[in-house]
Amino acid sequence: MNLFAHLSRQRIALLALPLALVASACSDRGVTGPRVLTDPASVPGSAVAALVCSASLSDHTVSCTRPSPDAGVSATLFGGQNTNVKLTSSNVSYTAADSTFQFDVTVQNLLPEKMGTPDGVTPDTAGIRVFFAAGPSVTSGTGGVSVKNADDAATFTSTNQLFFQYDTILATGEVSRPRAWQLHVDPTVNTFTFNLFVSTQLQPLLVITELLANPGGSVVDSLGEYIEVYNAGKFPVNMRGMLLNDQSGSTAGVPDTVPGDFIVPSHAYRVLGRSANTAKNGGIAVDYLYTHKIGSTSSVLQFSNSGADHFRIRARTGVTVDSVGYTSSSISASNGVSRELKNVGLDNSNTDGANWAAATTNYETSNKGTPGAANGTSTTLPPPGAPKTVTLVPSSVQLSPGGTTQMSATAKDSLGQPASTTFTWTSLNSAVATVSGSGLVTATGAGTTSVIAAASNGVADTATVIVQSVGYLNHVEFGTPADGTPSNEIILTKVQYVTSYSPVRGGPNWVSWNLNATHFGGASRCDCFAPDMTLPDSVYHVVTSDYTGSGYSRGHMVMSAERTASPSDNAQTFLMTNMLPQLQDLNGGPWEKFEVYNNDLARDSVKELYIIAGGTYSASPATLNGAGKVQIPSTTWKIVVILARGKTLADVHSASDIRVIAVNMPNVSGISANGWQMYKTTVDALEAATGYDFLANLPDGIEAAVEASVGS
16 A cells, blocks of 8 residues: 655645645534645655555455556655555455445554644544545446545545544554445446545654753853754654743743744754844854744743753644753853754753763854754664564565465664564465465465564564465366476476476476466566576576577567466566577567467457467577577477367367367567468477377377367
8 A cells, every 4th residue: 555644734745736735624523624734845745655546346355555657656755555654454345235345444653753643642633534536436347436434525635535534643653443444336346446645643753952051152142042953753844833932030931932834844953043143143043033922021032051941842732842951050051062962762851961962063163062963972873672663565465376475574663763573474364375484475275364474572564465266277187298208307387387397408398378368467567587496406597697698589488468367477477497599580470479369269259278388499409698508499389279268178078179279480580470370280290399298188089180180
């Protein structure tokens, strides 16, 4: 899942750059007031990200992902699922009687700031709202989809956008209670998609990091005192309406209210001072002047040089954002020396304490400090603490039975630092998928389950594993090809195909696979050519660079497009044990045309295909780049057995029940325009050329008839 976090008032992230985003009042929730964006320019574009979700009625699944770069969203955007927030769905169901598609959704806060609150304590009356930004829209099937039980509608990026509201405050890593989302989905719908955005207020994480109580030299107190603040949060803080005051003197407890927009960007320093006159204040670039009226008097916010004092920043609600104080004026009001915070991750309340130090860097002849910059006495963050959050990647995955994927988990402490821990991996349903101690997930059966990675202190994250039964039949239904030299082959049985690999040739003797309409889906071509690590260590593992500069293409036997039901299925076709060297005029010419013909039979003509492919070689074949690792075939051939969808060997009772096409194509240039039909041959001819016995499981009489015939 990905999402966009719109953070109003204190922290704001934008979908577009409107001047204001206003959430209209909801009749059942009361008037909450406008959510006004005060400074669009202060919000980094990298905070923008959408949450794109897809659902399947037949499979009872909902999964949400980050938009891919080709969807028009920059790959550099960091916001979203597993970065700012995580939305997790579970308990997906469909009730045909009233066409209700229902699933539970939780929200997890992955930010350092608390979510759903303007100050860390007070709940936001608008809660955490998950808006529908686009859709739901039907992507396959017919009929319509609509949101059934939304809490209300409001203006977010357009008018009357539906939303679900979570009335809660979520601390870092905390997960909300689940909400049941209901959609009305016509039974004729197969799959649909929708986009989401999240709108919430965030706690401001301002930390007072420096204090100069007693300027020295020619700089007088009334001009040179300053406070430095640091934004330790992930999003900008607008201090407009915040309350500043000291706790000594005649104005103790009477606040200076920040009257206008004052933005502190994420991980930035800002200086609050008594004078902006650099000729008199020691050359300090002051970002905010606390010289506004306090009550009926002018501000006399001024630190004591002889006794205790205290400075506090409060949210407009009155809740303290941060405060520091001192009791030893000889330490904290030392003449011309500021106090600097060493570590923003540790207690900063006492400037006399061990987490503060006297500045050592001169910013002016008689004064030491680092106003507006990292403190000269600061340390790095403290050693990583216990895990506060765990992030599991990928957050959702789709596999076919037998498919695998490697998951990874990372832990961070309360300051967002990587935390050292060991993970315990668990699958909630091993009948659907298992997971190893290293996070390797193996699909075992159709269904949906969750995989959990738990840190040593119990903090955990969950990923969704969807296993779809693709419908592979026996890849060697009509017999495992055999020849007189079985020592030159390693049989590799995969979920997606079976191959006989020749260590001598550096490629397959043959590859055999089943093909039907269920094997085609939405997975993209991965272009992830890789050595086959299931080969014995004693055998050379061909790599994609063995082909580099040779003039030959890596010719798939099982075509990439024939295994697109899931990303893992597609990746299996890019193993080098599925490749033979082909000149591009062959690979992209008649060979591809025959592949397309077979794919059309499987998808459009509802046929069940059983295919075998391989190559023939000269007595002394050349090798790629003359390296002696991968032999170049003289021809590549293919045998295709065609039946009605779902039919097997048991349904073949005569030669008229089966259709067989065999082709043998020369591995030469100049044939790209040729049709595949030019290269039809007989199975008998291929047996003579290769030494293999094909279709041996057919009854002898039927085998003899179909192998002698040039198929139509």
